[in-house]
Amino acid sequence: MSTMAVPDIAVAPVDEGFWTRSRKVGLTLLALGLLSAVLFGALATDQQARFTLSDDAAGAALEINGTIGAILFGIITIAAGAALLAGVPKRWFLPVLGVGLVAFVLSFLCWQVSAAPAGQNFMPLVNIIRGTFILALPLIFGALAGVLCERSGVVNVAIEGQLLMGAFSGALFGSISGSVWVGLVAAAIGGAFISLLLAVFAIRYLVDQVVMGIVLNLLAVGVTGFLYERLMQTDAAKYNSAPRFSNWEIPLLKDIPVLGPALFRGNIFLYLGLLLVLVIHIGLFRTRWGLRTRSVGEHPIAADTLGVKVLRVRYRNVLLAGVVAGIGGASYTLALYSFTKNMIGGKGFIALAALIFGRWNPTGALLAALFFGFADQLATYLGAINSVIPSQFLAMLPYLATILAVAGLVGRVRAPAADGKPYIKG
Amino acid sequence: MTNPPTPQSGSPDKEPASEAQAAQNALGNTERAEVATEPDRSVAKPGPEPEPKPSLGRLFLDNLWAANTFTVTLLSLVLAIVVGAVLMIISDPEVLSTYSYITSRPSDAINSSWTLVSEAYANLFKGSVFDPEAFSGWLDGANGWQAVLAPISETLTYAAPLVFTGLSVALAFRGGLFNIGAQGQATIGVIMAALAGFLLPLPPGLHLLVAVLAGALGGAIWGFIPGILKARAGAHEVINTIMLNYVATYFLTWLIVQNGVQDPNRTDAISKAVDTSAQLPRLLGDNLRVHAGILLAVLATWAVAWLLNRSTLGFELRAVGANPDAARTAGISVTRTYILIMVFAGILAGLGGSNMVLGSTASALTPLVVAQIGFDGILVALLGRVKPWGVLLAALLFGALQAGGNRMQSYSGISLELVTVLQALIVIFIAAPALVKAIFQLRAARAARLQTSLAKGW
Numbered sequence: 036m037s038t039m040a041v042p043d044i045a046v047a048p049v050d051e052g053f054w055t056r057s058r059k060v061g062l063t064l065l066a067l068g069l070l071s072a073v074l075f076g077a078l079a080t081d082q083q084a085r086f087t088l089s090d091d092a093a094g095a096a097l098e099i100n101g102t103i104g105a106i107l108f109g110i111i112t113i114a115a116g117a118a119l120l121a122g123v124p125k126r127w128f129l130p131v132l133g134v135g136l137v138a139f140v141l142s143f144l145c146w147q148v149s150a151a152p153a154g155q156n157f158m159p160l161v162n163i164i165r166g167t168f169i170l171a172l173p174l175i176f177g178a179l180a181g182v183l184c185e186r187s188g189v190v191n192v193a194i195e196g197q198l199l200m201g202a203f204s205g206a207l208f209g210s211i212s213g214s215v216w217v218g219l220v221a222a223a224i225g226g227a228f229i230s231l232l233l234a235v236f237a238i239r240y241l242v243d244q245v246v247m248g249i250v251l252n253l254l255a256v257g258v259t260g261f262l263y264e265r266l267m268q269t270d271a272a273k274y275n276s277a278p279r280f281s282n283w284e285i286p287l288l289k290d291i292p293v294l295g296p297a298l299f300r301g302n303i304f305l306y307l308g309l310l311l312v313l314v315i316h317i318g319l320f321r322t323r324w325g326l327r328t329r330s331v332g333e334h335p336i337a338a339d340t341l342g343v344k345v346l347r348v349r350y351r352n353v354l355l356a357g358v359v360a361g362i363g364g365a366s367y368t369l370a371l372y373s374f375t376k377n378m379i380g381g382k383g384f385i386a387l388a389a390l391i392f393g394r395w396n397p398t399g400a401l402l403a404a405l406f407f408g409f410a411d412q413l414a415t416y417l418g419a420i421n422s423v424i425p426s427q428f429l430a431m432l433p434y435l436a437t438i439l440a441v442a443g444l445v446g447r448v449r450a451p452a453a454d455g456k457p458y459i460k461g
Numbered sequence: 462m463t464n465p466p467t468p469q470s471g472s473p474d475k476e477p478a479s480e481a482q483a484a485q486n487a488l489g490n491t492e493r494a495e496v497a498t499e500p501d502r503s504v505a506k507p508g509p510e511p512e513p514k515p516s517l518g519r520l521f522l523d524n525l526w527a528a529n530t531f532t533v534t535l536l537s538l539v540l541a542i543v544v545g546a547v548l549m550i551i552s553d554p555e556v557l558s559t560y561s562y563i564t565s566r567p568s569d570a571i572n573s574s575w576t577l578v579s580e581a582y583a584n585l586f587k588g589s590v591f592d593p594e595a596f597s598g599w600l601d602g603a604n605g606w607q608a609v610l611a612p613i614s615e616t617l618t619y620a621a622p623l624v625f626t627g628l629s630v631a632l633a634f635r636g637g638l639f640n641i642g643a644q645g646q647a648t649i650g651v652i653m654a655a656l657a658g659f660l661l662p663l664p665p666g667l668h669l670l671v672a673v674l675a676g677a678l679g680g681a682i683w684g685f686i687p688g689i690l691k692a693r694a695g696a697h698e699v700i701n702t703i704m705l706n707y708v709a710t711y712f713l714t715w716l717i718v719q720n721g722v723q724d725p726n727r728t729d730a731i732s733k734a735v736d737t738s739a740q741l742p743r744l745l746g747d748n749l750r751v752h753a754g755i756l757l758a759v760l761a762t763w764a765v766a767w768l769l770n771r772s773t774l775g776f777e778l779r780a781v782g783a784n785p786d787a788a789r790t791a792g793i794s795v796t797r798t799y800i801l802i803m804v805f806a807g808i809l810a811g812l813g814g815s816n817m818v819l820g821s822t823a824s825a826l827t828p829l830v831v832a833q834i835g836f837d838g839i840l841v842a843l844l845g846r847v848k849p850w851g852v853l854l855a856a857l858l859f860g861a862l863q864a865g866g867n868r869m870q871s872y873s874g875i876s877l878e879l880v881t882v883l884q885a886l887i888v889i890f891i892a893a894p895a896l897v898k899a900i901f902q903l904r905a906a907r908a909a910r911l912q913t914s915l916a917k918g919w
Binding site for chain 2: 192232236240241242243245246247249250251253254256257258260261262263264265266376381384385387388391425427428430431434435437438441442443
């Protein structure tokens with residue numbers, strides 16, 4: 036057999052020595068800071084980089100000279116990296132890392148905004164924030180669906196299919212009935228339908244859950260695509276013209292500068308998504324249901340011994356996940372666009388990435404979804420100002436970040452212990 | 462379509478609507494109408510009567526209705542076809558309207574449903590296996606022999622890349638890894654093959670060889686990444702391969718519009734065409750699309766079968782797949798095996814990718830040049846029971862569904878998406894043999910052990 040020098044078992048080293056995770060991250064951050072200070076600083080122009088507090092170039096703005104800004108923020112990143120390298124108390128790790136990364140992004144933006152074509156040296160913050168949330172919305176719903184499923188021990192790769200089925204049935208029944216609320220309920224049922232298949236086959240028939248998820252995605256693409264061509268394309272007025280939720284302005288909150296117009300003049304899905312994050316977070320960590328869900332996901336045998344109905348908990352959670360994802364799908368067809376074939380286009384898999392990047396935690400998933408949404412929005416913005424950065428590379432960012440996360444470079448991510456393992460009572 | 466358009470596909474009752482139904486007929490079930498239109502009755506239909514017969518025939522019948530691999534596969538096909546028929550009926554407003562008065566005149570509903578469904582499935586069969594009209598046309602001298610072979614040629618053309626991606630997934634499965642990344646590996650493969658195909662000025666023959674190998678190399682690189690991440694960092698290959706699929710797709714869309722790659726005469730996203738010296742030769746003349754890719758696919762199937770069953774690496778691979786801890790104890794390097802599995806899986810998927818651009822499917826890069834071959838490969842591997850020759854057969858079936866689906870779309874107006882539905886359904890039923898067993902009241906098989914679980918969670 037082979038005699039390779041590398042250890043065969045992949046486990047985290049117990050004694051890390053000098054190069055702790057914090058120091059490694061610090062070194063990476065230091066390198067990023069140097070890159071931004073030197074490269075971005077050199078490429079930035081002397082134009083003022085304006086970050087306007089509105090939808091367009093008008094109004095008040097935060098301004099900074101492009102070159103100075105790029106270098107300044109680069110130096111902040113260097114400082115953060117140096118601090119981590121020197122060693123900071125553990126509770127300071129995340130804040131310092133956050134400051135360093137934000138400064139890096141700002142340095143990048145100073146370069147991009149100042150180097151934009153004349154007259155376009157501004158970045159409308161309201162626009163960016165609103166776009167970030169809109170693009171993150173399906174990811175939030177999808178990742179929450181993943182949290183519900185996987186915390187109870189069922190792998191949910193079918194998020195894409197649940198979103199798609201939700202979007203489709205929302206559009207179909209919303210159009211037929213002419214009511215957004217009927218559409219919303221139908222979307223939830225549509226998502227739950229895919230979930231039901233996942234639950235029955237994964238829990239009852241013990242089919243491999245990843246396999247089932249992949250196949251269900253294809254089934255959802257096929258069924259919705261088939262019915263789209265048969266029904267919606269032939270008679271769009273009847274089957275594909277769902278009414279849309281209008282925007283609801285929240286009194287008082289809508290007048291907050293920047294955040295008000297960006298967040299509190301949105302549609303029901305935005306509020307619902309943020310509310311669900313809160314509800315699921317509290318539910319998961321503060322209620323009896325949450326404790327049972329987590330116990331079933333971590334150690335089903337122990338849970339069963341204590342009288343928790345393992346399979347029932349799993350069925351219920353998987354169905355709930357379908358409802359959440361179905362509503363997420365409706366956030367497309369009942370608010371923004373009419374249904375088109377395969378309109379989710381991989382968002383379900385980014386949601387899966389957000390779930391993993393957010394470490395199977397609702398709040399973490401929200402932050403990850405917002406990060407991915409921001410990357411998406413930034414790609415659009417950079418495209419509009421003719422940036423040299425290809426939008427495709429920004430689009431890759433969520434996926435690359437997730438690979439780095441699971442490879443342990445950004446910290447260890449650990450799935451619920453019983454995730455993906457069917458439970459056979461006996 | 463290379464078929465001459467036939468005026469209004471002839472009476473559908475003359476030939477079986479599909480392979481599975483043909484098989485049903487062979488088994489002695491003659492009421493095809495029921496299979497297609499009335500799922501409940503066909504589901505409840507008892508098997509061939511177990512009459513007292515000589516032992517050999519008795520044994521045959523016994524096995525026929527036992528939950529062995531063959532029967533479950535066949536019945537999964539039947540179930541999928543039935544669900545597909547239901548989908549066709551409920552999505553056709555005209556046919557559906559006849560159901561509103563089904564109590565007063567049931568013949569209307571049954572006849573219109575039967576016509577719709579049987580014509581669609583008949584076209585599926587004619588487009589993929591054999592078209593009797595083309596055959597009689599050839600006898601009459603109305604068309605050449607190519608028209609007779611056209612359906613088979615189409616089937617083989619669609620099947621070839623699926624064999625490679627199916628083998629890629631199956632090989633990884635046997636080693637205990639779930640390669641969802643065949644799509645990404647094929648994407649990088651297609652990029653490398655195409656770049657070698659139009660950038661390198663090489664003589665014919667050598668050029669083709671280099672292009673095919675470039676595709677394999679691309680796939681190998683893209684398989685190596687999740688392999689080494691799995692082996693060294695313990696990162697789950699399912700997550701990484703999913704993510705790498707998208708990275709590859711975005712890389713492809715970026716690359717196509719770069720200078721030197723994009724077709725200078727076009728403004729849309731399409732690359733230069735692969736030189737003819739790097740294209741796989743067609744086997745049956747220029748009118749039929751079948752190309753040497755299918756021969757390579759058979760060769761690859763044989764190679765993978767040999768690798769798995771006859772080589773040291775194959776033994777190590779299966780040992781690691783069965784139980785990594787035991788394999789490690791026995792002195793097998795699990796790290797090395799994981800990396801090699803993913804590299805080999807990548808090579809196979811990359812070859813599948815080269816097929817897409819060096820064969821007759823396309824000759825230039827477009828954002829959708831890889832189609833769905835990676836994801837279909839997962840289904841093919843499962844349908845083929847993760848065995849090399851099984852994968853080959855499964856790929857042929859999927860190729861036939863694709864080829865027939867094209868004809869079904871253009872002749873019967875049934876969307877090609879129905880094929881996706883059928884494929885997904887077949888695999889769902891295959892994956893849950895207990896369900897099929899329950900629906901058809903099959904006896905437990907004596908020897909066959911039907912696996913239900915393949916991979917393990919995250």
